[in-house]
Amino acid sequence: MLTIAKSAQDAVAEIHDGATVLIGGFGNAGQPMELIDALLACGAKDLTVVNNNAGQADAGLALLIKERKVKKIICSFPRQSDSWHFDAAYRAGEIELELVPQGNLAERIRAAGAGIGGFFTPTGYGTMLAEGKETRVIDGKGYVLESPIYADFALIKALKSDKTGNLVYRKTARNFGPIMAAAAKHTIVQVNEIVETGELDPEVIVTPGIYVDTVVKIDGKAPAVTEHEVNQ
Amino acid sequence: MLTIAKSAQDAVAEIHDGATVLIGGFGNAGQPMELIDALLACGAKDLTVVNNNAGQADAGLALLIKERKVKKIICSFPRQSDSWHFDAAYRAGEIELELVPQGNLAERIRAAGAGIGGFFTPTGYGTMLAEGKETRVIDGKGYVLESPIYADFALIKALKSDKTGNLVYRKTARNFGPIMAAAAKHTIVQVNEIVETGELDPEVIVTPGIYVDTVVKIDGKAPAVTEHEVNQ
Amino acid sequence: MSEKLTKDELARLVAKDIAPGSFVNLGIGQPTLVSNYLTAEQDVTLHTENGMLGMGPQAQGDEIDEDLINAGKIPVTELPGASYFHHADSFAMMRGGHLDVCVLGAFQVSATGDLANWHTGAPDAIPAVGGAMDLATGAKDVYVMMSLFTKDGKSKLVPECTYPLTGVNCVTRVYTNEAVFLISEDGVRVRETFGTTIEELQSKMDVKLLPAE
């Protein structure tokens, strides 16, 4: 049954050391910034994080990496002009990187939620990202066998939730949200608004409440966690 | 680019002998009855048909089978109280049956549209429907390797299309529509209404127009094709 | 000791055992009766594999809508909080282990939880599987509802199924008119009996029965 948390801090309180955490968002769109800040503040470490990127500038996931809370990252595009915290951790050998083509990343997350044990994908066939993986030629086309990415938690952002956890998203902020919600054992969602059950049209619900465990309403832009708070 | 056909007959005119045709619907919900009738009238034969069932009573797919237009059917539930035409064809050895668990049927159709070469599914593992198939134990759980179901044509029913082929469905009539639209080379859709492009909210479109080739508006309930017309 | 249970009494018992807030799929036939005994307080959400969560009771009169049916193709209704999705998403939901409980009928259940409920194996039968194998494989708990004995007195809870299997090692509980059985790694445990005793049942069954804990 859905838990409606009072704060981002309460929402992430169960995330434990060593957890695998899916984090939604592509660029700033759909990024659950307040939940990520709360995760940093809660102190969980040795995390495996799955996100499209590996953090940018001095906020959110980048700070988790800076503080060495992330043991391993599974992502498609870690290197950006402002990914200096990841770059430093990586060059220091203090973070493990599993690089996955973006579509395989999405499909592997989808597979975990869908109970698929593995799938043959053409993406990456014949490249160094397929090295060491099982490959197969099917009807003349090469494929790589990829595995589901299961997770303990998902942190995602949606536009609205009703009181049973049904979600709708907004524009390209939808991105990884629906597949991450389905792949995690425990899905935590920050939303702009919580509406009464029955207010969302059943035809337009993107993520059914069965995939959602905790929602928290975030009012406007919450202040970023400060250095001081992080180091407490 | 989308073709807006003048009639169901025009919409299915390209379906050729030997084609593989996905037909949407679960029960009467989402069943493209007028397109099926038009397919029968157009005379294409040696068809491979993919549907959840194998026709009921004396209408639609059941008539295609009665007239021996269907060489092979891929479905999950052919035997029903009123599936007498399938039963007769099957017992006479005049139709080939590939029986697939319903969820594997859906996932195989989805795989074809999604460019997945094959996938490991737990459904059917250890049963006679996995006989002769590759199996694998992954993390202690048994899986069967299943293949995509590609198709030449899909015949589906939606509630509305806009003039670029974006579709919305209604309630449980959605069922196989979206995955069949994506799996076929040529997708033909009967709709209750065609609206101007821009009238459908981009957030609620279920099947993007990229998957749709032909739409036809069917006004109310069209008369069933008669014996006479069929035999012409 | 009470009498053997009727189908309705059995459905009431299954309903009572479903945890509040559960997501549940009720198979076609006898399991459908369970919905009559779920209470509003239980806040159970029903899934139908043809693409819906939040299914309400069977539609009556003007409520009947041909676009709103359940997996048995019966017109149903929609409750507040319902959602619709396509077939691949619906079966992904089951296969991915998101449903808490699935209740199914059965021809046979084995002592290790194998289920046979789709095919008698008769050589002239036209086979039809539908969603049976997906339902058996997907839910966290699979409850079977059936009469314990066939008309000629043979137990349907067996050391090993003789009918073709629907799923392997998937059933966790068997609700019958004479007893409720829990299937675990220890073996088959009798949770309770109705109008009989564990000794009497054991005398008619080849499966070794363990007493309630």
Next chain:
Amino acid sequence: MSEKLTKDELARLVAKDIAPGSFVNLGIGQPTLVSNYLTAEQDVTLHTENGMLGMGPQAQGDEIDEDLINAGKIPVTELPGASYFHHADSFAMMRGGHLDVCVLGAFQVSATGDLANWHTGAPDAIPAVGGAMDLATGAKDVYVMMSLFTKDGKSKLVPECTYPLTGVNCVTRVYTNEAVFLISEDGVRVRETFGTTIEELQSKMDVKLLPAE
């Protein structure tokens, strides 16, 4: 014989070659320029892999919406007929071969259409792939846009790629500032040249060039 093409002239040429009604994905960087030269009559629908069809031009001023960005994380706009979908559906659309054309930049393209555009292979580089491999694998036609020669005069259209591959046998056309090349089972055919001749190009390239048909 005309002069070598500027990037904008090349973008205009690519745009002209895209068939009316096509569904197209334009990669980050130089390929993005193509959108400036697509005409309304062409009725091309742009896909962005972060979950949208019907992407419009870059957003300006008040149009900027942080929830509406393209794969390069640039704010964009929405055209009538647009639709949104999640990441798995978006990449399924590409991988399933539904896009007609994808236009990409490249470090190298081989004579058999292998593409190298994601990684220089430098041992100290931090690798990042994004959607490059998915784009290369998915579209019906993959067009590459690049300068033909490196700054030190080496051809980027090569017998075999020396940089790590993005995709195998996937590129069908190579648009460069000096010529347009068609890659087919026959080999590499020069469709047209700009400010140069096929003979002059051949003298600077190891790939055997076939004349236009």
